[in-house]
Amino acid sequence: MGTHDGIADATLGEMLARAAGEELLRVRRESGLEGKELGNAGDAAAQQVLAAMLAEHRPDDAVLSEEAKDSAARLSADRVWIIDPLDGTREFSEGRADWAVHVALWEKGELTLGVVAIPGEDLVLSSATVAPAPEATEGATLTLAVSRSRPPAVTEPVRAALDAELTPMGSAGVKIAAVVRGQVDAYVHAGGQYEWDSAAPIAIARAAGLHTSRVDGTPLVYNGSDPYLPDLVVCRPALAPRILAAISDYTDGDS
Structure with a gap:
């Protein structure tokens, strides 16, 4: 840059x-x-x-x-x-x-x-100026950003594993920004997206010190020949193992 x-x-x-x-x-x-x-x-x-x-x-x-x-x-x-x-x-x-x-x-x-x-x-x-994402409030109920119109099926097992409350909101960028701003604790999506849906907010989330990955824990990679990038996890680093384990259990049981 x-x-x-x-x-x-x-x-x-x-x-x-x-x-x-x-x-x-x-x-x-x-x-x-x-x-x-x-x-x-x-x-x-x-x-x-x-x-x-x-x-x-x-x-x-x-x-x-x-x-x-x-x-x-x-x-x-x-x-x-x-x-x-x-x-x-x-x-x-x-x-x-x-x-x-x-x-x-x-x-x-x-x-x-x-x-x-x-x-x-x-x-x-x-991403050039964003502050580190705020720490979780001790003892507070965890919150999970979710699509207001098309929540993916994986949302419920993750919500249950975290004993979290769901916070419906629109744009993927707004949902990832909500994690960056400390308004919610995590955003998990597995219902289909493209690179332009996540590239900018993911760059900001990384700069803010958050965990970002595919739902299987592998890195999000951009500028691919096919811009389809259907799933992601954005959360505080401490929550990532629990979220990824919940997704793995869900997908294993679904296969």
Whole structure:
């Protein structure tokens, strides 16, 4: 991660996330659209902002985006921006605040930057500046972030193993950010996602000192030829053995 055209990557990442977030708020405020039409308009508008800014400031870098055609050129590139212009389209279109903009930078095999904007809270989190995740409160009931619309089947065995309470919320970025911010203790997903759903928030979670992995405990790897990356675990490091064991017991019993 470095500086190009006088702007550091970390600074550009925040500029990108903020600009897309501001455009999304404008679309929601001014377009007069609702429901699926509003969501589609938001996806397109945020993609346009991010694509234009990356073309201006990082024309030589490759891009992997949910809202743009993929190119095999990124597989031989040293630098790839992995972006989700609007993570949580349903929440955005419903007027909620639990949606996000994801901007990540992958360099030579590793995520080196992640920025997540949560415009509904006027919040931007960056792996370059994030504070260590707060410690658990002694004796407090553990909490597990879960999808409000499509909770995966693995949620219940993990909840039971931790004797945890479920906290429904939208965007994957918002859920991972909630672990980073100490609002919940863990987020486990096994229902299908893509690299752009998790790259930026995972980079932030790692910088905050949290455990991040696939549900089988193996590392999350980005810029693969197939961007499908269907499962993840994000939690305080002390909880990881219990969570991974609960998932293993569940999947062993299911096979």
